[in-house]
Amino acid sequence: MAVQAEAPNVAMEGCDVFMVPYRFDAKELRWTPTGEAAAAVKMSREAAKSWRIVVGNQGVPLSEIRSASTLGPNFLVLDLIKHGQIGLRCDDESGLKQFATELSKRRADYERFEQYEQSSVQSYFQYYAKLSNQQNMLQDSVRTSTYQRAIVENPDDFQGKVVMDLGAGSGILSFFSVQAGAEKVHAVEASSMAEVVRLLSNANPFLTKKVEVISRPVETITTSELDGQVDVLVSEPIGTFLFNERMIESYLCARDRFLKPGGKMFPNVGTICIAPFSDSLLHWEQQNKNGFWKNTNFYGIDLTAAVQRCTREHFRQPVVDYINPDCLVSKCIEKRFDFKTITIESLHTIEIPFDFEISQPCLVHGIAGWFDAFFEGTNQTVVLSTAPTCPGTHWYQIRFLLEVPLAVNAGQHVEGTLKMEANNLQSYYISIFMRIQGTNISSSAPCIDLKDPEYRFYTSANSYCPPGTGQNAAPQAAPPAQSQLQYQQAHFAQTQNVLPGQAAFTPAQPAPAWEAGAHGAPVPGAPMGQPMTNGFAPHA
Structure with a gap:
């Protein structure tokens, strides 16, 4: 029944039941007892993350169990990866159910921990x-x-x-x-x-x-x-x-x-907030990081075949830095996660549908994101916000770029979905699809790697510092949380939450004349307030 346990048996609470092990006889097509007397069935830990089921003095590592199922009220079948199947018969139906439940929980924990590289x-x-x-x-x-x-x-x-x-x-x-x-x-x-x-x-x-x-x-x-x-x-x-x-x-x-x-x-609640942004300089930076690979004679080698791959690589990187709120071109929307009730499985795929009303003519270069955490205690509720309108933290904010921006007019709606797919690198791959409502004009970011961000705060490209943070200062220069209230009032007003106060909204900066337009069409630097087009055809 697999290898000998190398460590003392450590019985899990509520998992000490007595069973007779069976093996499946392939010739006679029936389960037969192994001849062993009834033995205590326990769970034993050999190392920090190595658990096994132990019957008497023999054990089966959880890593070797493909599945576990019950046959009848008092018979448990363990389907092993390498050694066929093992059956466990117990006269105590409640004991078997309890053991099966604990086994299911332990295997889920094991698989969750073992899923990562x-x-x-x-x-x-x-x-x-x-x-x-x-x-x-x-x-x-x-x-x-x-x-x-x-x-x-x-x-x-x-x-x-x-x-x-x-x-x-x-x-x-x-x-x-x-x-x-x-x-x-x-x-x-x-x-x-x-x-x-x-x-x-x-x-x-x-x-x-x-x-x-x-x-x-x-x-x-x-x-x-x-x-x-x-x-x-x-x-x-x-x-x-x-x-x-x-x-x-x-x-x-x-x-x-x-x-x-x-x-x-x-905390007991977390929220993800997202909003569209317009930042021509940032988009131009990412678009032009492929310059080295445009070399047609690098020691006699033409490198230009790698240009497109280099561009995709940079757009797969989310940008982590402090976001100037002036870059946001719509009110944010938020998705709430109640840590008291959500399941682990629900976090394997997260979808955030959105419908943003754009505040002025602009090029939408992507989606900006941040989060809030809530501590709802008996005496009072405390909020930790990483919004652009609040003092800076070591989390900064994050931006996901579209390789092809969308030209949008004031009052138009941009709709779509931000989707997060969990991976075995303890992170997520993120995809974004957005479309101008009522048109077939769309853009997407197919596979952004959340684990591989560009920390733009550490470069000279972004001179913006959030309120309460000194110019080019580290996050620790921000005032304590007690001073966040005035900033949170503005933030929650923008997200249509409960706190009073309305933050002023400043239009984004115009696109420079050298920026490639939406869908690759050249777009001159149009001043804010002027209609924008998407290269193919104007849209209302």
Whole structure:
């Protein structure tokens, strides 16, 4: 029944049932007992992410199980990849159901963790194991102070409670939880940064007996190791455009397995906001990065055959930088994700349909995006916004470029879909299709790689700095979250949310005369307020 287990058996809570193993006899076409006596069936962990079903002293790794199904009320069939099938008969129907349920959950967690390329997982943990990268996040004062405010100013949710800090990093959210009165904090950190959490906890006496560090991925932890479920789940699982790195899926995994019914999540809601933008300089930059490959005599070699591939490569890169709100040519729309209710599977494909009314004649060069995170506590609600109208953060904003821009007149609608497809690199491929409503004029961005952005903030091309951020300053120069309110009022007014106040809207800059027009037609630099055409035919 596969190989001998190399580690002591660790029974999962509620999974100790007694069964007789069977094998399928292909000659007689029936299941026959193996001759072994009834044995305890458990789940055992050999390493951080290696689980197996153990019957007596023999085990089957989860990686070898193709599927598991029940035949009748008390017979479980394990379909193995290499060794045929194994049947398990149990006299206790409820015990079999419980075991089958736990097996299904464990296999789902295993498959979710194992789906990523190991090189991606390794580089991910190596990145977050560096103090310099932790420092960059800690010095983002908007991020850090917003989390502190969300936790400390909701004492009713933390005082005397058991908390799990998922992806603890340097441990700052664990420490805030203790400051808010938590009785116990499980700091889960899979990278070697867990050693720093222990170091800082031991150096601060008020933390020493409160913070327990678990240095493994959350998918490999059992409820019995935590002495039960937790009251509160805190995490900073947010990546670029909210979902890059796919850490939110681990956040939901922790919710499903460790959070008590009615428990609190910080954050509990995230929103993605998108809006069309017009930025002729940015588009021209990307379009002309192929200049080297236009060389017809590079040491005697004609390189021009690679020009088109180079252009596509640059347009596949999203651009991460601070966006001047003046570039936005419509109000944004948002898609809301309730972390208390959404499923992991629902995040494998995300579609955001849109219908934007364009505010002035312009070339639409693509879609801009950012996110907000909400901490809806018992005492108060705190919002972390990365909108262009708010102080800057280390997440910046993001833009997805159309290789062929659309020329649109004021009052016209641009409709389409932004689609995100999860990949095994802990990220997403993004495609965009947009069309001028009522016409057949359209453009698209077929395959943008969210994991491979261009960080334009670090170049001299973008001189814009968001409110509250010094010229060419790092994100940590932004004021604390308490000062975000005045900026959030303008932001939420533009998204038609609840806060009062109306932000002024400034038209985008005109396209320069040297820009290639929509669909490749030459378009002179038309001043704002003048009708635009799409090369093929004018449109109303």
